[in-house]
Amino acid sequence: xxxxxxxxxxxxxxxxxxxxxxxxxxxxxxxxxxxxxxxxxxxxxxxxxxxxxxxxxxxxxxxxxxxxxxxxxxxxxxxxxxxxxxxxxxxxxxxxxxxxxxxxxxxxxxxxxxxxxxxxxxxxxxxxxxxxxxxxxxxxxxxxxxxxxxxxxxxxxxxxxxxxxxxxxxxxxxxxxxxxxxxxxxxxxxxxxxxxxxxxxxxxxxxxxxxxxxxxxxxxxxxxxxxxxxxxxxxxxxxxxxxxxxxxxxxxxxxxxxxxxxxxxxxxxxxxxxxxxxxxxxxxxxxxxxxxxxxxxxxxxxxxxxxxxxxxxxxxxxxxxxxxxxxxx
Numbered sequence: 001x002x003x004x005x006x007x008x009x010x011x012x013x014x015x016x017x018x019x020x021x022x023x024x025x026x027x028x029x030x031x032x033x034x035x036x037x038x039x040x041x042x043x044x045x046x047x048x049x050x051x052x053x054x055x056x057x058x059x060x061x062x063x064x065x066x067x068x069x070x071x072x073x074x075x076x077x078x079x080x081x082x083x084x085x086x087x088x089x090x091x092x093x094x095x096x097x098x099x100x101x102x103x104x105x106x107x108x109x110x111x112x113x114x115x116x117x118x119x120x121x122x123x124x125x126x127x128x129x130x131x132x133x134x135x136x137x138x139x140x141x142x143x144x145x146x147x148x149x150x151x152x153x154x155x156x157x158x159x160x161x162x163x164x165x166x167x168x169x170x171x172x173x174x175x176x177x178x179x180x181x182x183x184x185x186x187x188x189x190x191x192x193x194x195x196x197x198x199x200x201x202x203x204x205x206x207x208x209x210x211x212x213x214x215x216x217x218x219x220x221x222x223x224x225x226x227x228x229x230x231x232x233x234x235x236x237x238x239x240x241x242x243x244x245x246x247x248x249x250x251x252x253x254x255x256x257x258x259x260x261x262x263x264x265x266x267x268x269x270x271x272x273x274x275x276x277x278x279x280x281x282x283x284x285x286x287x288x289x290x291x292x293x294x295x296x297x298x299x300x301x302x303x304x305x306x307x308x309x310x311x312x313x314x315x316x317x318x319x320x321x322x323x324x325x326x327x328x329x
Contacts, residue, residue: 045313049164050156063150155189165195186288187211190224253291281314
């Protein structure tokens with residue numbers, strides 16, 4: 001038995017592993033997808049796995065308001081706002097936009113944030129860089145109002161949230177035939193990668209874990225993921241040997257930047273939808289799948305003979321990109 005912390009069941013798990021037969025034939029290997037886009041309808045995606053542990057701690061601390069942060073169309077913020085409301089808590093979302101005086105239209109994830117009554121605070125990239133100070137300031141304001149806040153980090157990515165993807169690896173161990181596999185995921189804040197690495201180590205599986213970063217660069221994610229893995233090992237006394245050299249990141253596919261799409265990425269999303277009826281999103285899974293397929297075209301066996309793409313959700317992020325998608329359809 002693994003030493004899991006307390007959790008509140010929120011996700012519809014286990015999620016299935018499905019074959020991608022047409023793309024497998026195209027690339028000459030076994031390509032599978034772990035359908036974490038099926039963790040629920042409003043709570044779809046990878047963030048809810050982390051929130052099961054984080055919000056259990058929030059409830060144990062008798063919090064009544066959750067504070068978190070992300071981009072304007074953050075999947076994490078949407079999932080946090082909905083899960084918090086489900087559990088009887090309010091939410092405050094610090095959302096990053098280029099111009100805080102000119103917020104984006106209420107659509108996609110942002111529409112869902114508003115529907116469940118989240119308090120949205122627009123912040124500039126400069127302010128967002130100091131988000132720990134913002135968390136502290138908003139928490140003080142909430143306490144002054146008599147509320148009890150709980151801060152959830154960007155992406156739910158910390159030692160506690162990482163347990164969500166340890167559980168995912170435990171599911172995969174039951175779902176996959178024995179032997180090697182390479183788990184490929186979109187690296188956005190580091191917590192999913194950290195949990196996958198920890199799960200593989202804890203269960204002593206002969207699997208690789210490979211992230212394709214959708215923002216920042218390789219060095220950033222080696223540092224961010226390394227810190228979460230090390231913090232988890234320390235905090236939960238796991239006794240695992242770990243080196244940051246074990247972290248695999250395939251860099252070079254950020255493109256125009258976080259949440260900014262290139263036509264070739266959008267065409268890939270359309271191709272996968274028409275080939276396998278699998279819907280990817282433009283911010284995370286679309287970029288990562290694009291990077292994975294380009295790597296396979298350049299180096300066909302670089303990711304092994306059996307790949308499991310971890311579909312971390314994000315379907316609501318497609319809707320604000322409707323005009324850009326229409327141009328490539």
